[in-house]
Amino acid sequence: MAREAADLPRVSTLSGWSTGLQPWLRPYAEYLLQRFAGSDVQVTSVYRSYSAQLKLWLTRSSNPYPVAPPGQSYHEYRRAFDVVGPTEVLDQMGALWERMGGTWGGRIGDRIHFQA
Numbered sequence: 485m486a487r488e489a490a491d492l493p494r495v496s497t498l499s500g501w502s503t504g505l506q507p508w509l510r511p512y513a514e515y516l517l518q519r520f521a522g523s524d525v526q527v528t529s530v531y532r533s534y535s536a537q538l539k540l541w542l543t544r545s546s547n548p549y550p551v552a553p554p555g556q557s558y559h560e561y562r563r564a565f566d567v568v569g570p571t572e573v574l575d576q577m578g579a580l581w582e583r584m585g586g587t588w589g590g591r592i593g594d595r596i597h598f599q600a
């Protein structure tokens with residue numbers, strides 16, 4: 485996903501990104517991103533189909549981030565989103581996300597991954 489990230493618009497212009505999440509999760513995720521607006525962060529992945537996750541799984545050796553097997557990623561259940569940005573900003577976002585009750589991938593070597 486890292487290679488595709490550069491082609492995506494900044495989160496401030498990526499309107500509608502949160503529609504890839506379950507409705508109950510959207511306000512929390514939007515709040516998190518709004519808190520860090522202007523911090524050079526961008527959402528790179530939200531919902532993934534089973535086949536999209538399978539494709540990632542099959543190419544996981546070239547992915548800098550951990551990849552869950554198809555059927556086991558929260559992205560497939562609209563309960564996860566990935567955010568790229570400066571490391572220190574992602575760490576701050578992760579800390580806030582955890583205080584909000586979410587699960588942050590930074591605990592398992594997947595700093596860009598946020599789920600609930």
Ligand SMILES: [Zn+2]
Binds near residue numbers: 566596
């Ligand atoms: Zn993720």
